[in-house]
Amino acid sequence: MAKVEVKVCLGTTCFVMGGSNLQELNDIIPQKYGDKVELSAANCLGLCSINWEYSKAPYVKVNEEVVSEATVEKVLEEIDKQLGN
Amino acid sequence: MFIDIACSQKKKYNQNAYGDYFASNRFPNMNRVVAVLSDGLGSGIKANILACMTSTMLLKFMESHFDIEKSCEIIMNSLPVCKVRGISYSTFSAIDCYDDGNAKIVEEGNPDFIWIRNGEVLKPEYQSIQSKDFKNRKMKVYNIQLEKYDRIIFCSDGATQVAMGSKRYPLGLERSGLIKIILNKLEQEPEISSKNLSEYLVKQIELIAPNKELKDDTSILSIYCRDPRESLIFTGPPFHGEKDNYYAKTFMEFKGKKAISGGTTANIISRELNIPVIAKLSMNSGKLPGLSEMAGVDLVTEGILTLTKTLEYLESGNTEENAAKTLMDFLLDSDVINFLVGAQMNKAHYDPNLPIEIEIRKNIIKKIAKVLEEKYLKKVNVQFV
CATH class of the missing domain: 3.60.40.10 (PPM-type phosphatase domain)
Known part of the structure; x- marks a missing residue:
């Protein structure tokens, strides 16, 4: 089965809007999913400036799916969905 | 000399x-x-x-x-x-x-x-x-x-x-x-x-x-x-997007030490010169986003937050181990420091929901330049592009 790719945006906006809390994923994801999920960071996914008036930072990409106003719970939920759990 | x-x-x-x-x-x-x-x-x-x-x-x-x-x-x-x-x-x-x-x-x-x-x-x-x-x-x-x-x-x-x-x-x-x-x-x-x-x-x-x-x-x-030890810090996207390539090349051709401060800036250079930039989701970076890596560049950090913290460290002399400390050491290790400051505004930073710490890049750089000159006796050049 293909791995689920999770990309956490660490751009300035995302980071101050709560992205810093998403660093917890670094502990949770390997524990919960082992090597089924690959976690990485991005300097800036560029999503905040596309739709800035309705900025919903922080953003996380789970495969191609964008999780806006991301929290640890929301990201895990999306991962579960993609894994078909 | x-x-x-x-x-x-x-x-x-x-x-x-x-x-x-x-x-x-x-x-x-x-x-x-x-x-x-x-x-x-x-x-x-x-x-x-x-x-x-x-x-x-x-x-x-x-x-x-x-x-x-x-x-x-x-x-x-x-x-x-x-x-x-x-x-x-x-x-x-x-x-x-x-x-x-x-x-x-x-x-x-x-x-x-x-x-x-x-x-x-x-x-x-x-x-x-x-x-x-x-x-x-x-x-x-x-x-x-x-x-x-x-x-x-x-x-x-x-x-x-x-x-x-x-x-x-x-x-x-x-x-x-x-x-x-x-x-x-x-x-x-x-x-x-x-x-x-x-x-x-x-x-x-x-x-x-x-x-x-x-x-x-x-x-x-x-x-x-x-001989002076020179360094160049590129921060912020250039005002005229069509000149991205020119500035990316200018940056890479610089002979001294090079740093990028800004996620978007790093992405621009990565895109223009086709050099991958790897962000690290490091855990112990505390209140600041961690460092990234890019071949040929000595240091890649996030922008505004890191710069703001660096300014604070430069002024007070008190530091913690994080990206801002690394950037401060990078600056203090040079005699002549050049800032290439992109003047394009990041619209997302003007969201009223954002914390007040997000300052205007130009102002932070001006303040950093001032403290580097006055307190640390460095030669500083700032160029807005």
Whole structure:
């Protein structure tokens, strides 16, 4: 089965809007999913400036799916969905 | 030629204030550096006041090219008189130096400065000036021409008189002993920085002192003429997006050390030059996003937050281990610092929901440039693109 790719945006906006809390994923994801999920960071996914008036930072990409106003719970939920759990 | 200047000091044993005082100023526009090292009479607070007054006054006089003879008389007359000894006294060494090597040195009472070229100690000629009001005071004025890789060492008498009366050094280490230590170190590390050399010398002097207890305040002021270490920091996307490629190339072609401060900026350079940038989701970065990596670039950090924190560290001197500390070390390791500041605004930063810490990039860079120039004596160029 293909791995689920999770990309956490660490751009300035995302980071101050709560992205810093998403660093917890670094502990949770390997524990919960082992090597089924690959976690990485991005300097800036560029999503905040596309739709800035309705900025919903922080953003996380789970495969191609964008999780806006991301929290640890929301990201895990999306991962579960993609894994078909 | 860059004039690398640093001073290292150690207090007399059991004193809580330095009796020597060092003051300096750099004028990047005039390619000029002025520095004064003064040793106040006695030790502790009293000496500290005398030395501090002497250094700061003399620095101001020299900066404004005021006649040196008159300056000294004014200083002597304004120093408070010691109750115990009935005199007012402080010694000093001062240098006014330009990047082309032209230097004027004035000494009064401190040990003669040490001028080293190619491992040899030079003996420059000087003019002796007798004070009109103070009979026991004589100044030495030198006009010298420095060359690249020359070194000049000033010291207070605490350095040359250390261990005086001991079996090994009945007359103290003396100037000749200090020269030996310096030449030895320079043979091992010909390119040692002024900061490291002055710290090393003070440490050695402390080791020589019986029980490592210094009997007098000890200062070493080191000057090293060398090629400047340059660095370039690219922060913020250029205002005209169509010039991204040009600026990315300019950045990469820069010969000194390179840093990128900004996620979008890193992405632009990555896109234009097709070099991948790898962000690290590091855990212990605390309140700041961690570092990223890019081939050919020495340091990649997030932008505004890291810069704001770096400014705070530069101003206060207190740091924590994070990306801002790494950026601060990067800056302090350079003599000439160039900022390439993209003027395009990040619309997302104007969201009213965002915390107030997000400042305008231009302002932060201006403040960083100011503190680097004034507090750390760096040469700073800022270019907005």
